[in-house]
Amino acid sequence: MRPPCEIVVWYVIPTIRSELAKELLNLGMKQKEISELLDITQPAVSQYISDKRGHGIKFNDETQKLIKDFAKGLVEEKYNQRDIIPHVCEICRKVKTDEILCQLHKEKGKMPTDCDACMSSHLAE
Template sequence: MKLPCQTIVWDVLPAIRAAIAEELVQLGVSQQEAARLLDMAPSAISQYLSKKRGYRIEFEDDVKVAIRSIAQDLSNGETESLPQRICGICTMLREPGPGCGHNCKSDSKN
């Protein structure tokens, strides 16, 4: 049995981080700076961008807008509320039902 929190930790959070990293790079932020802003290793950013990590979920438009907003704020130096905003995205994904089956689609082959 796979618990919803396992899905969040193993699939959803990496997908959110990957999407934020991708948005940051599209905004002209370097991978090194994206890593600093997201408090992670540059190698993790590289793996997110090359689809080696965090690629299993395709988000719906409302989540994409929230992710884009986070990336824009981070690129402008606004980092104070990052954990709460990422938690807000997880909440958006869970609200309609258990786990994240409503607003995201998993491509996982598990």
């Protein structure tokens, strides 16, 4: 049995990074700049951009907008590297409220259909 936080680490965070890297690339940043900004390797950025990593979730329009707005703020230097963790956490909390985490937990975590672990962790926040 996988706890919800393991699902976040394996699926949610990589998808956030993937979407963020793609948006930064669309806004004109080079892969090397993205890797330095996100503190990941350039090959990791390449894998995120080419959907070889972090492509297992489809975020809704509201979550996509959070990512796009954050990317735009990074490019315009409204935000910097120290703002990445709080913004990724904000996006992750949004994903939890969309019940994507519950769906993934049941699919990938082999949880019974009546499990409420994800919702219980959401209510504890």
